[in-house]
Amino acid sequence: MEIRVFTTSEELARAAARRVAESLRQRPDVVLGLPAGRTPIGVYTELRRLAAAGEADFSSATAFALDEFVGIEHTHPASFHRFIREHLIEHVGLPHERFHGLNGAADDLQAECDRYEAAIQRAGGIGLQLLGIGGNGHIGFNEPASELPAPTHRVTLLDGTRRASAALFDGDVARVPREALTIGIGTILKAESVILLAEGESKAASVERMVRGPITPQLPASFLQAHRAVEVYLDRPAASRF
Ligand code: GLP
Numbered sequence: 441m442e443i444r445v446f447t448t449s450e451e452l453a454r455a456a457a458r459r460v461a462e463s464l465r466q467r468p469d470v471v472l473g474l475p476a477g478r479t480p481i482g483v484y485t486e487l488r489r490l491a492a493a494g495e496a497d498f499s500s501a502t503a504f505a506l507d508e509f510v511g512i513e514h515t516h517p518a519s520f521h522r523f524i525r526e527h528l529i530e531h532v533g534l535p536h537e538r539f540h541g542l543n544g545a546a547d548d549l550q551a552e553c554d555r556y557e558a559a560i561q562r563a564g565g566i567g568l569q570l571l572g573i574g575g576n577g578h579i580g581f582n583e584p585a586s587e588l589p590a591p592t593h594r595v596t597l598l599d600g601t602r603r604a605s606a607a608l609f610d611g612d613v614a615r616v617p618r619e620a621l622t623i624g625i626g627t628i629l630k631a632e633s634v635i636l637l638a639e640g641e642s643k644a645a646s647v648e649r650m651v652r653g654p655i656t657p658q659l660p661a662s663f664l665q666a667h668r669a670v671e672v673y674l675d676r677p678a679a680s681r682f
Contacts, residue, residue: 444671456673470501497533502538575642577661588624
């Protein structure tokens with residue numbers, strides 16, 4: 441893993457956005473895997489600026505959202521599909537028919553996961569996967585467990601993850617869905633490159649275990665040790681356990 445530590449959140453966002461823009465220059469039809477969450481907001485803001493300045497061209501790119509809550513439509517305020525569309529896709533000229541999200545409100549959730557996995561494979565797999573990390577070491581919604589399914593799948597959320605997501609539901613943890621759909625660890629590991637972003641003291645322990653600990657399904661991000669092209673962008677608090 442290549443670890444990069446930044447003094448400010450702005451520097452981290454600028455560097456990660458430049459890295460994405462570089463990837464678009466090298467391969468205009470790159471397939472991006474994109475997370476929701478607080479951490480990538482600065483990167484998406486910077487990517488909007490680069491796109492407006494003509495320094496990032498998304499017109500031939502494809503993008504897949506990383507995960508979604510079960511039971512909510514893509515128009516719901518807490519939808520990750522909506523989040524990524526509003527923070528990035530609508531503003532950078534990526535054609536909307538090439539932005540894919542998981543439908544958490546599908547009648548048949550297994551069929552939805554299979555459809556999504558097939559769409560990713562049809563697109564040629566993920567070229568550049570951006571990730572955040574949960575305080576418990578999850579990536580996407582791949583929660584710590586005794587084993588981790590490889591492809592896109594349905595998952596039961598842990599209490600801590602539901603509490604951490606309450607802000608998206610007016611602070612009411614009871615309204616946070618108990619399940620989610622997520623791209624699996626196998627799909628993430630098949631991406632050509634991975635950039636993981638982490639900010640803040642609350643991520644320091646899971647970041648340290650991701651980099652130094654054993655590869656274990658109890659810390660899903662540790663599987664990234666098995667990937668040959670992972671860059672980790674950290675602010676100082678997230679890097680404070682090294
Ligand atoms: C969420 C999402 C992840 C995200 C992570 C960190 O639950 N499922 O995709 O990367 O937790 O979120 P944040 O960046 O808001 O800390």
